[in-house]
Amino acid sequence: MNLPIRHLPPARAESPDYEQLAARFRPIFTRIAEGALERERNRNLPYAPIAWLKEAGFGAVRVPVAFGGAGASLPQLVQLLIELAAADSNLPQALRGHFAFVEDRLNAHASASQQIWFERFVASDLVGNAWTEIGTVKLGEVITRVSRKNGEWRLNGTKYYSTGSLFADWIDVYAQRDDTGGDVIAAIRTDQPGVRQSDDWDGFGQRTTASGTSVFEDVVVEPDNLIDFATRFKYQTAFYQLVLLAVITGSGQAAVREFAGEVRGRTRIYSHGNASAASADPQVQQVVGKASAFVYAAEAATLAAAVAAQAAFEARYAGDAAAEHDANVAAELESAQAQSAVAELVLRATSDLFNALGASATSTRKGLDRHWRNARTAASHNPLIYKERIVGAWEIEGSEPPFVWQIGGGSKQG
Template sequence: MSDNVFATAAAKYRPIFARIAAGALDREQARELPFEQIGWLKEAGFGAARIPAEFGGDGLNWEEFTQLLIELAAADSNIPQALRAHIALTEEHLYHHHREDRSVWLQRFANGQLAGNAWTEPGVGGTGTVLDEAGGKLVLNGRKFYTTGTIFADWIDVTAKRPDGTDVSVIISTKTAGVETFDDWDGFGQRLTGSGTTVFTDAEVGPANVSAFADRFPYQTALYQHILLVSLAGIAKAVVTDVAANVRERKRVFGHGNAPLVRNDAQILQVVGEISAKAYAAEATTLRVAQTLDRVFASRLQNDDAEKAANIAIELESGQAQIVLSALVPDAAGALFNVLGASSTSTGKALDRHWRNARTVATHNPFIYKSRIVGDWEVNATEPPYVWTIGVAGADAERRTAAV
């Protein structure tokens, strides 16, 4: 990949990132979902940044794309997370394209169409959504939560089961009769990701859009985690921008401070420097994981042993990065208030959104379990899990727990 290719893509997208950043505070305060802003990215082709130029994309590798995603996250950390499922479904088609022709999907995405997600379900763990036949047609019935980005999307990447219990992946248009998406995500952070509920009621599915879940690209969980790392790294960059601007402009000083102006106070500058260093570490760590994503993508063309080793590496590295950034970035976002005083808690400034957003991102895929998984690899060479589910424990599980 030449520097010119990245420079061309960056020149196209960075002005849009600046426009997105300009309205981020107002959207946060009004709880206004970024339909318009995601529309700007669609029109510019950002959803095809990873797709080869021959299909109309930018042809960026993971390290290059990650750099731009971090810049987008610094402008508005909600948006990369809202695009998370689209990025993963794009990767699914890129991964398989050398084995079978996925041109139709690659061209759809290059034309600006986006995908959302419908994997997680409320209630009992596992998948209750069913793909069945009715009247000679395939129909989907179920209820999903955390359907991040679906409210902005043209397509939905859904996990379901056939009546015989077989796990399948289903892609369905958001315009299909029987598909409803609700903006009912009520978290205190990342409030504009569109992570609400999607319901499927006898929604018709094209047979060509059904595949075995077991055939999904193997590093999908690590990639999903990587986009959360991107959001954390972007939040840290935004914190640096805001703390520096507020210190630079601040006129009020404490009588027991160290300088006539806050901008010249050595203790304040030390804290700002520490925040900057944490942001640097977050970005550098995320870019390191991106390099490993490039290697695992390349390994699909190698032998099975090489591909397996690469998939273990990306799962572990994304987990290691998550463990560190989940503490590092909220800490940096909280330190902002140590240098700006009580006035920085003004709701008009909404500086607390950085901590709220970082802490919310850090709750995904709990890093305490990732710590155990990494430790088990280091000590026992236990291969990490690649897919897991979440849900309320069933009655049998509760009885087993009570009996222990």
């Protein structure tokens, strides 16, 4: 498909009706949920579910309608990711890098390159993620390099936590140019010579996100796919956090659904209980009801933060630099506030729900613990303590949040 180059439609273009949009994907979400427990038990990576989502155009929901996508707003995307996470929380996290790359292309200046990426997204191409380095890398360093060799750009390095890249057609690699030292994004195909990927993620939760190691050895990077990191969309940290909030919230929804089902089917009762059936016991009902309320509040906080990110996206095209800056600050702060609230609410809910059942709820066959483990793992990204301090510094001193941060080795003293 070769469309003539066009500028993006207005940022405030009408979004599709959410229920109509979600109806396209809910049968797939149901199918995904049916196999989630088995994939968890056997640690089977969800290649088939990812293929179902690709075929249905899920990866292009944010692409403008004029370019063949669904034109969804950010709140609609996040709500879809919550529904997907309630089916299997591994999947939205596996797609986190893809949707971030889509968002970056949406924020890019209209160009031939931008249109080419839109066409790829609509054709079901997915983009994985390879940013993090561990080991001897120091804070602020990037060991992965892009350099000139025989007239071509070549990528060399090793990345860890390459979430979703095993399912992807492309990988978004964070690197440095050898010639200028500038930070770049190198977009390379996963089937290129010199790309090696592993499924070596060993976390106790989110076990099927394919968050493994990626090795790049003299991988050719096309000049058009070498993107200056300084042009990256400004609310990216908030966006990445929004996907994790959707993962955590969906984990909570799945926990409430499954624990409520266990209570309905429970025949054993305690002599010191309050009813002849566990499902009629008011204290058990209270446990489930409170957890449901916590998860409801988590969803509300997540969607409110998504509205702030949508405002930052729209401000990108409004022509007012000061207003855009303020919108980016608000998006970052609201995602941090939501992060603190959502993590606490859902981790509490997914733990307290065990009070509604007996010791049989801890059966590994039932896998009810996976919801807490998955939420705990997602909540361990982007440490809460630092985000809470950032929000506190804003409230007290008006200190602006950092929009990009890094992790690496520090210097030990003494």
